[in-house]
Amino acid sequence: MPNDHKMDWWKDARFGMFIHWGIYSVPAGKYVFNLPNGQYKEDITQGEWIMNRCKIPVAEYRKYAERFNPIKFNAEEWVLSAKAAGQKYIVITAKHHDGFAMFKSETSNYNIYDATPFKRDPLKELAEACRKYGIKLGFYYSQAQDWGHKGGAPNKYHWDKAAQDGSMDAYIDSIAAPQVKELLTNYGDVAVLWWDTPKDMTPTLAQKLDSITKLHPYLITNNRLGGGIRGDLETPEQYIPAAGYPGRNWEVCMTVNDHWGYNAYDDNWKSSKELIRKLIDIASKGGNFLLNVGPTAEGIIPPVCVNTLKEIGDWLKINGEAIYGTTANPFDYISWGRATRKGQKVFIHVFDWPKNGKLNVPFANTVTKAYLLEDTATMLPTKTIGTKVMVTVPKIAPDKVASVLVLEFKGEPNILPKLTEGATAKASSELDTTHGVNKIFSTYPKDFYSAAKDQKETTIELNLGKPLAVAGIMLAEPWRTWENKKQQFTLSYKDGNEWKKITDGTTNGTGHTEMFKEVTTQWLRLQLTNDTDPPRLNQLLLYRPD
Ligand code: JFZ
Numbered sequence: 242m243p244n245d246h247k248m249d250w251w252k253d254a255r256f257g258m259f260i261h262w263g264i265y266s267v268p269a270g271k272y273v274f275n276l277p278n279g280q281y282k283e284d285i286t287q288g289e290w291i292m293n294r295c296k297i298p299v300a301e302y303r304k305y306a307e308r309f310n311p312i313k314f315n316a317e318e319w320v321l322s323a324k325a326a327g328q329k330y331i332v333i334t335a336k337h338h339d340g341f342a343m344f345k346s347e348t349s350n351y352n353i354y355d356a357t358p359f360k361r362d363p364l365k366e367l368a369e370a371c372r373k374y375g376i377k378l379g380f381y382y383s384q385a386q387d388w389g390h391k392g393g394a395p396n397k398y399h400w401d402k403a404a405q406d407g408s409m410d411a412y413i414d415s416i417a418a419p420q421v422k423e424l425l426t427n428y429g430d431v432a433v434l435w436w437d438t439p440k441d442m443t444p445t446l447a448q449k450l451d452s453i454t455k456l457h458p459y460l461i462t463n464n465r466l467g468g469g470i471r472g473d474l475e476t477p478e479q480y481i482p483a484a485g486y487p488g489r490n491w492e493v494c495m496t497v498n499d500h501w502g503y504n505a506y507d508d509n510w511k512s513s514k515e516l517i518r519k520l521i522d523i524a525s526k527g528g529n530f531l532l533n534v535g536p537t538a539e540g541i542i543p544p545v546c547v548n549t550l551k552e553i554g555d556w557l558k559i560n561g562e563a564i565y566g567t568t569a570n571p572f573d574y575i576s577w578g579r580a581t582r583k584g585q586k587v588f589i590h591v592f593d594w595p596k597n598g599k600l601n602v603p604f605a606n607t608v609t610k611a612y613l614l615e616d617t618a619t620m621l622p623t624k625t626i627g628t629k630v631m632v633t634v635p636k637i638a639p640d641k642v643a644s645v646l647v648l649e650f651k652g653e654p655n656i657l658p659k660l661t662e663g664a665t666a667k668a669s670s671e672l673d674t675t676h677g678v679n680k681i682f683s684t685y686p687k688d689f690y691s692a693a694k695d696q697k698e699t700t701i702e703l704n705l706g707k708p709l710a711v712a713g714i715m716l717a718e719p720w721r722t723w724e725n726k727k728q729q730f731t732l733s734y735k736d737g738n739e740w741k742k743i744t745d746g747t748t749n750g751t752g753h754t755e756m757f758k759e760v761t762t763q764w765l766r767l768q769l770t771n772d773t774d775p776p777r778l779n780q781l782l783l784y785r786p787d
Pocket of ligand 1: 289290437438478494501
């Protein structure tokens, strides 16, 4: 019997910690290739995929287990770091693609208890610490890819055939299914099961694992089991969907530097400011943020990461009410910030503080109270002017990263319709009827417009129905970060009979949002060029002047 409320805590939580930890933390990103001429070549770019990317034979890779002894591992410290960051749940790699189990498994002795000098079960200790500090615990399990057991996917890419070739059915029956049962029975309440890379997963194989999870009605699973099983949430990786994921629960997973597993050479750390604003952007679109740490082989979360997480937590200590338990931005896009809602409160997260001390919020409701979360005792003057509420705020921004203004209002948000409401479009070519140009108006993320298959460019003309003031555009695109796609775009408006350029640029294939000097027009033209594929667009949104 589906449990409709199982997602409630998860939706309220908004922010979790992802932990990629395994014996791949021993090489810490470095692999030395011995070359025939006695020379050698060093690669320091690796992480949790080192065994695959460096085609390390199984027997050689297993030696990392003999050197894995994380004596500085302290489960309570990890859980308290998550707590200090304001993260409400933890998802840790119980088994990643290398097939090594980070828990005491009766199913395979290729695990941390039996195959390393550590002789402890870190998942047992983490489960206890999570219960003690009220943090939900979830397990990442690589159900398909397993480079350490015969039959693990991807069969056709095995580089150590003698040790890896075998039946995937047998692998699922003898390794994956029994281990998933162990994880869901030996560690108390498991809140989330995070599958990954469903290579070669057929509906039959997926059913073998899905049937186990069905015995746990409160267990949340993601969309990466395969075999057509959608799970409870979408998992955009390393990017924030431009328009969120209307109609689905979704969770952005992201690294703090450029690696999931520990890489001692990667110090391209994102700042707490950047990460706080990503958390706000994600929450303003109704999503969750699963932010990763990659502990060392000693069992230490890199201090720079702990500090950055602490700074995020310090911001949430003051502004958590504007993130936890909120829903998506009720009104139009705001270029100078973002918005979340909780009932009759709307939280305006201001990134760019107004020099003139005036904030114009695009909704026309009666505001009963306006104040800053930083100083809830001081009421701020407001005035409704047409379709906006103007709030007079202090000259100095209370917070350098994001200052939260709270507006308590009456009624349902009374906002102007989207500029694309009632708009029509025509395109120079379409792939087929299911990828017609009208898909650009669909909010369903899987819908997309595509130009005809032999086209590398397309022109889309928009008729807004009447002259409207336009000052921004959002282009949602269907690709993922690692696909490194890009599209050149030029946006123009019709002035009399002449097309005049508004802006142009290049996207990164995962979406592009840009504000520009406002124009009032009924006709817009978007020219898209794509060097590798027919141009595509999931969605197009236009924004009013702020
Ligand atoms: C996967 C893992 O391979 C990676 O190691 C990490 O655990 C991340 C969270 O998830 O990364 C992916 C997942 C999917 C694709 C590529 C990388 N994909 O769909 O191409």
